[in-house]
Amino acid sequence: MKLVIGNKNYSSWSLRPWLLMSHAGIPFEEVPVRLFTPGFAEEIGRYAPANKVPALIDGDILVWDSLAVVEYLAERFPDRQLWPQDPAARAFARSICAEMHAGFGNLRSQMPMNLSAMLPGMGWNVAVQRDIDRIVQLWQQARERFGQAGPFLFGAFSIADAYYAPVVCRFATYGVHLPEPAKAYADLVLELPALQRWIAAAREERDFLAPDEPYRVAPDRDDAVVVHH
The missing domain is CATH 3.40.30.10 (Glutaredoxin)
Incomplete structure (x- = not known):
């Protein structure tokens, strides 16, 4: 593969x-x-x-x-078992992944992923906070309804955790304040060895945008990226 x-x-x-x-x-x-x-x-x-x-x-x-x-x-x-095995949990997991896939445009555009930067407070506005609040709500609902068997959204690590990992990275870059249960989950994801390897490799790239182009449309699926100076 x-x-x-x-x-x-x-x-x-x-x-x-x-x-x-x-x-x-x-x-x-x-x-x-x-x-x-x-x-x-x-x-x-x-x-x-x-x-x-x-x-x-x-x-x-x-x-x-x-x-x-x-x-x-x-x-x-x-x-x-990349999706939860329980049908209700699997349906919820698919739904929150689809919501992530299609939504949260304010968060994407104002707080684009940039793993080599620390930009606390940058990009925040009321519309972004609504996206943050919705994500925290989804995490809470998944944990309360289906997370009893482990520390991830549906107990065991699943596609849903992989799907929300970039959001966890954004929250770290922009210093987003989270309620304690959401922060504990975000910290858990950040500590995953695989994600730590990705972050370390990202910081080694040193492949930044030109200083005169602080924002540009990204040809993956995100709306913009921000320059790290």
Whole structure:
């Protein structure tokens, strides 16, 4: 298997399947492509018809879009139990992943993922806080209803935790204040060895945007990225 990903510092959509596969012990080869470069469109076009990362290559099977990728992995590796086994929990997990996939535009645009920066308070506004409050509510509901068997959203680590890991990273970068249960969950995710490896690699990239271009549209699925000076 090959997983095509963008810059680790910026590409939250690439992080989701990468973290899922790494934490679950699914072997894969990493194929990095550099966002924001003149050759990006040509390079990613060799792998993904939508010209966006991530994309998964499994022999002659190509899967693109992060939600399609994780669904494919759940079918391909049923023994890893990547979705919760209980039908009600699985339905809730799928729903909150879909909400993450399609929503939270204010948080995405104002607090884009930037793992090499510390920007406390930057990007906050009332609309962003509404997104933060909704995410905290979803985490609380998942933990209270389905999380009794372990420390993650649905007890055991699942696709839902991988899907919200980039949000956890954003909260750390921008110093978002969280209520204690949400903070404990965010700290748990940040301490995952696989996520720590991704963050360390992101900080080694030193592949920042030009100083005269503080915001640019990202060709993965996020709305913008912010320069680290």
